[in-house]
Amino acid sequence: MARLIDGKQLSAQVLVEVATEVQQLKAEHGITPALAVVLVGDDPASQVYVRNKVLRAEEAGIRSIEHRLEADTDQQTLNAVVDQLNKDPEVHGILVQLPLPKQLDEAQIIAAINPAKDVDGFHPLSVGALASGQPSLVPCTPLGCMIMLQQIHNDLSGKHAVVIGRSNIVGKPMAALLLQANCTVTTVHSHTQNIEALCRQADIVVAAVGRPELVKADWIKTGATVIDVGINAVEVDGRRKLVGDVDFASVEPVAEAITPVPGGVGPMTIACLMKNTLTAARAQLASVASKDIESNPEPTAAVG
Numbered sequence: 001m002a003r004l005i006d007g008k009q010l011s012a013q014v015l016v017e018v019a020t021e022v023q024q025l026k027a028e029h030g031i032t033p034a035l036a037v038v039l040v041g042d043d044p045a046s047q048v049y050v051r052n053k054v055l056r057a058e059e060a061g062i063r064s065i066e067h068r069l070e071a072d073t074d075q076q077t078l079n080a081v082v083d084q085l086n087k088d089p090e091v092h093g094i095l096v097q098l099p100l101p102k103q104l105d106e107a108q109i110i111a112a113i114n115p116a117k118d119v120d121g122f123h124p125l126s127v128g129a130l131a132s133g134q135p136s137l138v139p140c141t142p143l144g145c146m147i148m149l150q151q152i153h154n155d156l157s158g159k160h161a162v163v164i165g166r167s168n169i170v171g172k173p174m175a176a177l178l179l180q181a182n183c184t185v186t187t188v189h190s191h192t193q194n195i196e197a198l199c200r201q202a203d204i205v206v207a208a209v210g211r212p213e214l215v216k217a218d219w220i221k222t223g224a225t226v227i228d229v230g231i232n233a234v235e236v237d238g239r240r241k242l243v244g245d246v247d248f249a250s251v252e253p254v255a256e257a258i259t260p261v262p263g264g265v266g267p268m269t270i271a272c273l274m275k276n277t278l279t280a281a282r283a284q285l286a287s288v289a290s291k292d293i294e295s296n297p298e299p300t301a302a303v304g
């Protein structure tokens, strides 16, 4: 029997820590961290996700602001909303829910977000900082996966990690974080040959593919840790349910530890979004303070 990495429980712990620090920030600096979520269109999956974010923000003491725009919104209108949030000193985090309707240019919008407020970690500056090992806002899903992995492994050094998927949201930043943690990282994707054989060499498998129950027991080395990022809605006996990218029933007996779906990576993603909003609010406070010092230098700072 594998150890179950309980994302519901672990995310509740992360949220308690965030809530405590949010209270401190309020008490010491009179600042309430605020997260703005921009949702274009009425995709039902996004609605669920946004609703969960609002609930978790409330628990953490974070103010949440929602902007819901029509599905036929044009680029200029969306840019104006982002711009207004960029300029608002009371907004610390901005998340534009993806995917956007096809008339909108995703890359342009992401690049238009103030990098200091980029709680998704998708802005090119955040991506570059992560890749070059500088401190930055790290994408929420891979950050959540790393917290889960740390429950199982004190030290990830030297582990062979195979990441299935190379999206900008999950696969690529996941591989960067594992590399940073001294893993030997293999990223596989739809052009990779012999995925099963590569996965069988892995101490850690992270599946972020979007294919229901793709990963089978014979892909997994005995004793490996399996992180299932996939969230796929499927119909079983006429009823809708969520399954991951891993065939949980067959893989669970082989793995040492495994995340469930639902109740695994999903709740951790949302908890990490709150963590990033707190981090962003703190950094913005520090940056305002340093600008105050620049514009009002202490007389003693002059060398005489």
Ligand SMILES: NC(=O)C1=CN([C@@H]2O[C@H](COP(=O)(O)OP(=O)(O)OC[C@H]3O[C@@H](n4cnc5c(N)ncnc54)[C@H](OP(=O)(O)O)[C@@H]3O)[C@@H](O)[C@H]2O)C=CC1
Pocket: 141, 164, 165, 166, 167, 168, 169, 170, 171, 188, 189, 190, 191, 195, 208, 209, 210, 211, 229, 230, 231, 232, 265, 266, 269
């Ligand atoms: N739990 C959470 O918080 C989150 C969950 N998700 C879920 O994770 C999954 C992945 O999401 P996302 O990264 O955005 O998806 P994308 O569709 O952007 O990327 C999927 C990746 O998987 C690769 N791929 C597709 N089919 C295969 C295959 N048969 N064998 C090997 N590789 C394959 C693709 O390869 P190629 O690049 O060559 O096309 C691509 O790199 C989805 O189920 C999504 O719902 C996503 C975000 C957050």
Ligand SMILES: Nc1nc(=O)c2c([nH]1)NC[C@@H]1CN(c3ccc(C(=O)N[C@@H](CCC(=O)O)C(=O)O)cc3)C=[N+]21
Pocket: 048, 049, 052, 095, 096, 097, 098, 099, 120, 140, 141, 231, 242, 261, 262, 263, 264, 265, 266, 267, 269, 270
């Ligand atoms: N800008 C942006 N940032 C994202 O991080 C982002 C995004 N857009 N678009 C969509 C994907 C998907 N994603 C999920 C997060 C949590 C759950 C989640 O909480 N899942 C619950 C179940 C929810 C349910 O019951 O439907 C669970 O797995 O237990 C799901 C999906 C974040 N994404």
